[in-house]
Amino acid sequence: PAPGHASGTLVNALLHHVEDLPGIAGVARPGLVHRLDKDTSGLLVVAKGDLAQSSLMAQLKARRVKKTYVTLVQGPVAAEVGRIEAPIGRDPSERKRMAVVAGGRPATTGYRVRERFAGWTLLEVDLITGRTHQIRVHLTHLGHPLVGDATYGKPPLSRLRRFPAARKAADSLGRQALHAQSLGFRHPLTGKELSFSSPLPLELERLIQIHSQPRNDATRTQEATSLYVRVMAEMRLHRLDKAMVAWQELDRLIPLPDVSRSWVQSLKAEMALAQNKPGQALEALGNGALQ
Numbered sequence: 160p161a162p163g164h165a166s167g168t169l170v171n172a173l174l175h176h177v178e179d180l181p182g183i184a185g186v187a188r189p190g191l192v193h194r195l196d197k198d199t200s201g202l203l204v205v206a207k208g209d210l211a212q213s214s215l216m217a218q219l220k221a222r223r224v225k226k227t228y229v230t231l232v233q234g235p236v237a238a239e240v241g242r243i244e245a246p247i248g249r250d251p252s253e254r255k256r257m258a259v260v261a262g263g264r265p266a267t268t269g270y271r272v273r274e275r276f277a278g279w280t281l282l283e284v285d286l287i288t289g290r291t292h293q294i295r296v297h298l299t300h301l302g303h304p305l306v307g308d309a310t311y312g313k314p315p316l317s318r319l320r321r322f323p324a325a326r327k328a329a330d331s332l333g334r335q336a337l338h339a340q341s342l343g344f345r346h347p348l349t350g351k352e353l354s355f356s357s358p359l360p361l362e363l364e365r366l367i368q369i370h371s372q373p374r375n376d377a378t379r380t381q382e383a384t385s386l387y388v389r390v391m392a393e394m395r396l397h398r399l400d401k402a403m404v405a406w407q408e409l410d411r412l413i414p415l416p417d418v419s420r421s422w423v424q425s426l427k428a429e430m431a432l433a434q435n436k437p438g439q440a441l442e443a444l445g446n447g448a449l450q
């Protein structure tokens with residue numbers, strides 16, 4: 160929960176399922192060890208007991224929790240591998256934002272290029288420290304704000320003119336292209352090294368795949384971008400049947416079988432739930448979803 164968001168949060172869901180979550184982090188954050196920015200997808204660890212929470216928070220403070228993110232940023236990142244060390248504090252001109260400022264808290268972010276596209280770069284990012292909005296602030300400071308980031312991501316006018324299709328697709332995403340991909344820490348009781356990973360969300364996977372097309376196939380990329388924008392718009396309007404049609408057209412243009420299978424399963428389940436048919440929703444999530 161936060162100002163303006165008292166309900167519908169992860170904490171509300173946790174308290175509904177587990178009544179006696181530990182309160183080491185305070186009554187507003189029961190069980191939480193760390194946080195993700197709003198509209199960032201991926202992995203988050205929650206402790207169900209005081210011992211687990213105490214151990215995990217200690218590991219986090221000692222920087223023994225390994226957190227790796229995947230993000231799509233604007234523009235061509237020059238270095239294949241890099242490290243950003245710059246202090247972060249409140250933006251003096253806009254108190255709701257963070258910025259690189261003198262006297263801010265020390266912050267370190269490592270990154271490496273995973274793939275390059277026209278107008279964008281796909282990065283893997285290691286979060287060494289854990290300041291508020293750290294990845295978004297550091298990459299903006301580097302000159303490469305995250306795709307779809309409404310707070311920090313306004314691109315230069317020159318980039319808008321050079322890559323209009325990329326900008327159009329980014330706007331349709333509806334959130335920053337940032338995903339917590341992997342998380343590693345020691346088990347609080349056994350000390351065993353644990354590692355977890357989370358695949359990219361379907362809409363981000365599809366967006367990346369569209370712009371992985373050969374640069375000489377601009378017409379196909381533009382058509383695919385238009386279809387992607389249609390899918391995301393219909394989803395926001397809860398017109399799931401129309402979203403399904405647009406997705407299937409997109410899949411015929413640029414096939415992505417594994418992503419499409421999962422997406423169609425999820426969409427059919429949502430459509431069934433909207434019609435108050437939980438049995439059909441469960442069936443959609445099973446093997447019969449594409450039959």
